[in-house]
Amino acid sequence: MLKLPIYLDNNATTPMDPRVLEAMLPYFTEYFGNAASRNHPFGWKAEEAVDYAREQIAKLINASEKEIIFTSGATESNNLALKGVFEMYREKGNHIITVNIEHKAIIDTCRHLEKQGAEVTYLEPQPDGRVTVEQVEAAIKPNTILISVMYGNNEIGCINPIREIGEMAHKHGVLLHTDATQSIGKIPVDVLTDNIDLASFTGHKMYGPKGIGALYVRRKNPRVKVTSQLDGGGHERGMRSGTLNVTGIVGFGKACELAMNEMAEEGVRLAKLRDKLERELLTLEESYVNGSTEHRLPHVTNISFKYVEGEGLMMGVKDIAVSSGSACTSASLEPSYVLKNLGLDDELAHSSLRFGLGRFTTEEQIDFAIDHVKTAVIKLRDMSPLWEMFKEGIDLKSIEWAEH
């Protein structure tokens, strides 16, 4: 018997792997020391655990353990990367290039920096959600210090040509930061071959605990430094003060190790399930996949169902936990800015569902989700006047709607 509702929102967060929890448990009570306590075994034990986790984490992205700066999560990592680079390299320039479908932790940090004197270019992605190297290169100016482009998009899963962007950035002497929150642990990310200078990621998107993340900061070719955003004890090579979250770090490390060992096989399994889900849902007329289907994360699909209203749809698919491009449930009527910036009209953006599969998703669950979504879409279309008009061949754009 399937347990309902079924969790298909793994881009929001992932359940913790029991193996991660097991690794963490002793560090809550038995080995509770402060990793910065140098004078007694309690501290040494904690430090040892942190060092080990740092290696596990570094290994996953082919970095050196000294290049891992622990933070509270990807939002903090993004803040530290952007604000830290801006402050550190201010004399060199003030121009930052990013993309208008980045996560809010990037967009809003950039907006903040604009008030501090930064000049920010927000590139528009191609209709498939990706930016091209040429596009990014064309935006480079003499005062450009940083390019921040996400690895894989959280809403639609498309993957940017990071390796090529990094190569180009280095040619121009510009740093590349990537928000790799959705990608690290899901697909191979190699900071060396991908030419990445700074990368943000977090534990809870890869079956680790919440409240722990990291910023990769390159130490060689070039040596990158960021100005600390938290003043205090000078932890993390002076880039992020604060007592280390030892249990979180241990869990994050374990999560990275598991991802490293299982990613290749798991990616194939998830892509197969995702493709099945997508193929079946696309048998519904007037349904569309948002974003690139060629370059994307294996566990994500984002589908719009035309002539169905988003909130009504969410109510109809209550037995599965997914995200919607509709913001109707919040106070604002604005749909997802990511989908809007891809060029979708409001209607299609509102009626989209994001499916995020994960390590614990089974084929049985996917089969259920297929039936459940199909039933809801068909039912809602049967009661939709817009669907009836579409079926009668009436152009909805030709109708004078009474705006309200």
Add this chain to the structure above:
Amino acid sequence: MAYSEKVIDHYQNPRNIGTLDKSSNNVGTGLVGAPECGDVMRLQIQVNDETGVIEDAKFKTFGCGSAIASSSLATEWLKGKTINDALTIDNMDIVEELALPPVKIHCSVLAEDAIKAAINDYRTKQGLEPIVDGKKHY
């Protein structure tokens, strides 16, 4: 968001979904809302020319659960009422019956607008003056 049981019931078992012949002289059709606003309601009434009683009512709605429930409820209330009685249906009656939260009051307003639009369409077909609604919602 938590929906009231009545909203959920109307959403899951909508009453009177369907289409009446809009070209018929005793059918009034009201189409209100806009796709980009996320709600479109089409409400239709079939009126007995002699008695002025609404004999049938049908709806189709593109919108959230509250919009679907508001229009479904409206059709239930309309059936059996005279045109004049139908005009007294107030959006706040719908809010109360369905326990709509403040952010969903616009759904009830839309349902009331749809009722009035359907009645006016019928009146126009009958050669009568449309009723001007003094109530301004927005």
